[in-house]
Amino acid sequence: MLASTAKPAPEAPALVVRGLSKRFGGVQALDGVDLTLCAGETMALIGENGAGKSTLVKILTGIHAADAGTVSVFGRPFAARSPRDAWAAGITAIHQETVMFDELSVAENVFMGHMPLTPRGLVDWGTMRAATAELLDRLDADVEPDTPLKRLGVAQKHLVEIARALSHDARIVIMDEPTAALSAREIDDLFRIVGQLKAEGRAVVFISHKFDEIFRVADRWTCLRDGRHVGEGAIADVTEADLVRLMVGRSIDQVFPKQDVPIGDVVLEVEGLSNATEFADVSFSLRRGEILGLYGLVGAGRSEAMQALFGLTRPTRGSVRIDGAAVTIRSPADAVAAGMAYVPEDRQVQGAVLPMGIRENLTLAGIAAGPLARFLSRDRELATTRRFGGRLAVKAATWDQRLRELSGGNQQKVVIAKWLAMEPRILILDEPTKGIDVGSKAAVHAFMSELAAQGLAIVLVSSELPEVLGMSDTVLVMHEGRIVKRLPRAQATPEAVVTAATGGGHA
């Protein structure tokens, strides 16, 4: 019922986009973009944030309408006015954050919106279960149709989403950063499925920031920059450096500035930090001015260990010393009092208090310390706000403007200024550049160097190898919950780090 109709028409390409343009107000999101995708091929769509990838995907999936240009799907003109039109034409997108129904079963998720019906108009559960089982079977997914979705892990949810795409008999599958939350093994599984989709004659558009994945999975590439098509070709003919140059329009060595700063005394010593299931025997020391890179594959236990260190979760064992004195950290309040700040991965969602003003956001950490209720000093708050808000060049009408009214970029600045206003001595940065474009990354990295130069001790948790190698004085590699390698900057080669992270090279 599904594979039979997926016959590629060899003469017509799966997807032809010509001169596609889209304007949002004064912003030209897409400007005459061309793209050609053949059946049975995987196309990597690359470009910085804001290059127009998402807009292109939204036009192809019927969420936005193009201003100009044509799209044809297997030789037929295509103009989707709704996601339903896109499904009908055989285009489905799998998104980074899966949008599904947690409380419903796998089968209901797969067939939501097009459930098979009995002649009386009721849901035909038998057919739906059987069809779901068949789809999951084709994906080699170890998932039961009746399992509630909430019991599945991220990788399994992705499989369900792919099954949903196949249930629409999608002939063009768009994957938007599908590996963001997957472990190395799960990524292997996903790539195997991509191969299978190709073998069935479907076309895949693969959007990723990770070059190793692009080189593994893609046949061809198309690069967008500032809404324009700036190049395309076969993946075999290019190097990563070529692609980065095309994406950013500047050379790669500008991307990770490193700055040598004097390394001071030991500030933080962590000894044998363990918890029952996620990490064990995490020990390290951190000096003033030092950036300690904590690298590992997703699921290696890095964030979990750092969250335990910060008091967000309780470790079962382990001791922490700051300036040589033992400290007990039972809650984030203890950690803040000890001079630690934790900048979480999703800074806007986990950091910005939207109904509050800039001043109140910036001084938030100050209110946690000390006795339950103390009087606030408006003058002191304003002084802090001017100092740190000014330093990050926060743009606002007044310092009491609500965060809700600021642009996303300005919200991020306020949130970062808040953590600096704590004047921490130890800063834990969790994936500080995840999901931001290459230009902004460089700004974040320059800022990190500056903070280290001021004597801050920094732990950098990152999944991006170039970032860890470029920024860290020392690299710690975690694998399956343990620190398996400690490398000073000079010895931290990509090969050494990756070998350790994948569990090789040690007894």
Added chain:
Amino acid sequence: MSTGDALGRRGLVLAAIVVALIVLVGLRAPVFVTPSSLLGVVTDTSMLFMMVLAQMAVILTRGIDLSVAANLALTGMIVALVSRAMPGIPIPLVILLAVVTGLALGLVNGALIAGVGLPPIVVTLGTLSIYRGLIFVIAGGQWVTSQGMSEAFLAFPKLTVLGLSSLVWVALVVSAGFWLFLARTTAGRGLYAVGGNPVAARFCGIDLTRQQLLVYALSGAVSGLCGYLWVSRYGIAYSDIALGFELTVIAACVIGGVSIGGGVGSVPGALLGALFLGVVVNALPVVNVSPFWQMAISGAVILAAVIVNTRSEQRGGKLILPEARRAGRGGSP
């Protein structure tokens, strides 16, 4: 403009509506706008003022306290029984007893919500029934009427100082306390943070459980205080006093601009919300509108308030388009 102490544009609109309402009623019935009549409205609303502020503190943390009226009634019955048993007990001691009893009842909510981690609506719905039931149990199903209460017990709410009823004075002191607490202390600021973004508050070291214990205890203490005031003012205690009053309190919060989603609300705004309901309840009988219309009108106002809230939140979206950003603000402050 700052969280907690400012009225904002919506507050000014509400104030204008309250004034317009008073003027309109005054045109039909001039007796309503005499100073003594208006003061009567304020006196009548004084308990609502206090209860609304306490409820606002709870709602700021994304919680809700449905047990406030039951707490008021139970505490009222307890102090009435104490007064009947010990007619000589000094009034300051009665007030202290009411506050402490209410606080203890509030801490039960706090412990279950902060300690056990149960949802506030479920916990306070449960304690609402328990407290109402306990009134019946401790009083043996009987009423305590003004004959059972001492003269001093009944005299306090009738006391007038500088032309204002003691009820208004208590409400003023409690309001000033709440304003100081919410707008000028770290703990008050913490409530806005916890409600505005619990995750961000946690990363800043703000302890949600401590905040929850605090607000439910406060809410209980204010309910207890109002328990004595209510029973002594109306001279009667039985299991059904202030029945459903918790809904009036929550309605006044919503009308006053307190966001049920937490993190948004100001003392002046909440007081205006209570004043609005106070004016409606007192004015409609004057112009011969049936009490059933009163409920319908306050319901319609609540819906209107929620619509205005939703609209303003939608309008205040993120500014992503460069030209919108340029239009939206001048530059660095």
